[in-house]
Each structure stands twice: as C-alpha cells, then as structure tokens.
Amino acid sequence: MPGWDEWYKETTRRYAHHGYATISPDLYCRAGHGAPDDVTAKIRAEGGVADDQVVADAEGCMAYLRSLPILNGKIGLMGTCSGGRYSYLTGCRSDGVDAVVDCWGGGVVMADDGLTPQRPVAPIDLTESLRAPLLGLFGEDDQSPTPDQVAQHEEALKQHGKHYEFHMYPNAGHGFFYYDRPAAYRAGPAVDGWEKIWDFFGRTLQSA
Amino acid sequence: MCTMIAERLTVQGSGKGREGWFPLTQAYVSYDHPIYAPLDHALNLDFVNDASGLGARVAVELDAASAEQLARAILEVLEQAKSEHLTDGDL
Numbered sequence: 001m002p003g004w005d006e007w008y009k010e011t012t013r014r015y016a017h018h019g020y021a022t023i024s025p026d027l028y029c030r031a032g033h034g035a036p037d038d039v040t041a042k043i044r045a046e047g048g049v050a051d052d053q054v055v056a057d058a059e060g061c062m063a064y065l066r067s068l069p070i071l072n073g074k075i076g077l078m079g080t081c082s083g084g085r086y087s088y089l090t091g092c093r094s095d096g097v098d099a100v101v102d103c104w105g106g107g108v109v110m111a112d113d114g115l116t117p118q119r120p121v122a123p124i125d126l127t128e129s130l131r132a133p134l135l136g137l138f139g140e141d142d143q144s145p146t147p148d149q150v151a152q153h154e155e156a157l158k159q160h161g162k163h164y165e166f167h168m169y170p171n172a173g174h175g176f177f178y179y180d181r182p183a184a185y186r187a188g189p190a191v192d193g194w195e196k197i198w199d200f201f202g203r204t205l206q207s208a
Numbered sequence: 209m210c211t212m213i214a215e216r217l218t219v220q221g222s223g224k225g226r227e228g229w230f231p232l233t234q235a236y237v238s239y240d241h242p243i244y245a246p247l248d249h250a251l252n253l254d255f256v257n258d259a260s261g262l263g264a265r266v267a268v269e270l271d272a273a274s275a276e277q278l279a280r281a282i283l284e285v286l287e288q289a290k291s292e293h294l295t296d297g298d299l
Contacts, residue, residue, distance in 0.1 A: 034262035037243040041254045041265060045236030048212045081241065082210055106210030116212065143248055144210040174210075174241070174248045183246030 004028060005036040007180055018198060020205075021070055023061045027054055027086070048082065050118040051089060058090040066096070074098040074205040076132075078197065080177065081106065084136075085123060091134065092126035099204035101135045101197055104174055106144030109152050127156040133163040135200040137193045139172030139186075167196060211249065214238035223255040223266035230264050233257045242269035251275030 004026040015022035028043045030053075043049060062075050076099035079087040084105025091100035102108070110122035134157065138150050145153070147168060157164045169176065169189035176186040177193060215237045223232045232255045242250035250269040257264040270278065286294070 032262050037267070038262040038265055040243065041236060041252070041256070041267065042262060044212075044238050044240055044252065045214050045216050045254065047214050085210075107212070114212075119212065181246070184248070 004039070007178055020076075020201070021065055021068055023065065025057050025061050027057060027083075046118075047116055048118050051086075051120070054086045055090050055093050058086070059094050062094070062096055072205070072207040074207070076101065076201050076205050078103070080104060081175065084108075088130075088134070089123045089126070091132050092123060092129045095131065097132045099135070099201055100130075100132050101137070101200065103137045103177065103193070104139060104142055104145065106142075106149075106174075108145060109149040124153055124156050127153075127162065128160045130157075130160070130162050133200075133204050134165075135196060136164065136166040137189075137196065138166065138168050139174060139176050139189070140168055140170045141173035144174065165196075165200070167193070169193070211238075211240045213240060219255070221255075223257075225264060225266050227263070230257050230260060232266075233259065239272075243267070245269040245271070247271055 012024040031042045077087040078101035080103040084102040088102045091097045108123045172186040172189045175184040177190045219235045221232045236254040238252045253268040255266040
C-alpha cells in the first residue's frame, strides 16, 4: 500500500477463491515498471493519474470480463483508498456496473481549491448519476476521509435516493484491511468488513 | 493515495540508493500515504534520477513534526553557511 502491490494481488486471488472472475488493473502502468513503491512514488509526485484515464481503464476491464464465457453478466467494483474513490467514480460515470464497494476512499468529497487537472470534478457531485448499489466501509479515526466527509457523502446519497449501506468502525483508521501494515490493521473490523463485502456482492451480483 | 498534495523540483546533487551513489535530477515532496512508515500520512521525500529508471530513488518518510524540524534545520544551516562559505551564485 499504496499501489499495485502484494496486498492487492492477494486480494484479487481471494476474490477468485470466492468464485469471482477478477481483474486488478495496474492503474500506474504507464509510469513504467518496477518495484510498486518506486512506481507509486512517481505517480504520487505527479498528483495521481487522471480520473478520465482510470475510468477508461476500468471500462476496458469490464469489457474484457464481459467477453468471458464464465461471467454471469454482473460486474462489481471494489477499491481501497484512492481505489475506493475510483470505484465510486466509475460507478457514477460508467454503464454496466451492478455493485460498488468503496473502502475508505479519500477525495470523494473535495473542496473547490483541491480540484486539479487530473481530478477536475469531486465524485460526490456525480452522486445523482450513481447507477449501482453502494457499500462503504470506513474507520472513525481516518483523516481521509474524515467521519464528517463520510457523513456529507451519505447525505448526498440520501438526497438522491440511492441504495447504499455505510459502516463506520470505531478504533479503526485508514486501511484497516492491510494485514501487512501492523499500525493500520484491525483484525475485528477487517473480518467483519470482508463478511459484509461477501454478503453485499452475493446479493447484488448473483445470477438473475 | 488520497491527498495528492505534491511538489516536484529540479535539483543537483547525489544520492545513495540500492545500487550505490547516483546523480540526482529531481526531488519529490508530498504529504500522502507512506509506503513503510507506520503512519496514515507522512511527509515523503523522494530524490530521483528520472533518466536512470524508477529504481534510482532515495526515499524518506517523516512524520509532520520531524519534517518541519528538518526543513528549519536545513534553512538554519544554510543561513550559517551564507556568512562564511556561500556566494550569491550558490543560491
């Protein structure tokens, strides 16, 4: 964390173990190839990758998945940290998304002076366009998103009548799933969070 | 990555990375998630040579208080150096 690292690759395998055809796109691949931390450092210095590029990459992944004979036709998105933000953003902008899981995605709520060429629109402002049910997992001690920002996001979802469920875990901060980061990992919330993800995707992505 | 608070600057100097010493061309300064430090967010310094590949990097991750101390110390040392060793052309 962050980047296309061991945790994300293991998480992808975990989805496969639960029966999901899964892609974990290397969103930073255009920066070059190398150790995940070196690639991430370059992307971090550039202010991140462009939202448009990430959405296009996600749509490419979805198109590939739809081409597979093993797919039941349903597609879900899940991401953590900025990946949670990208999952939400793609759920708001792209057709054919059946479920979205946002794990502590920072930057869904953005101040006007925080908008950049790479991130020109705050995802919360696209909430009206969200096409799929949403599961959000957050930690009370997180600084990005803060509980107040999560509350703002929830208010926007209510305002637009969206199907969502948010869970805010006490004594957890940013990245409480990351077992390879002892300061961030919280076993109880992580176990519970994964159960909520399997339940959510089980309900939203099952065959008709 | 969540904050995307970052600056890049051109620098001259040397850094010692995993393959030994190399010339530096750029420094990245960001306040975002660290890779290794047990912090939610850190002041991240990356000294790199863009032409030598992504692995040509010296990385430092500091908590905010440490970073502020470091920044002050750098300026104080340069201030002392100005009086004895630096000319206008050096800065």
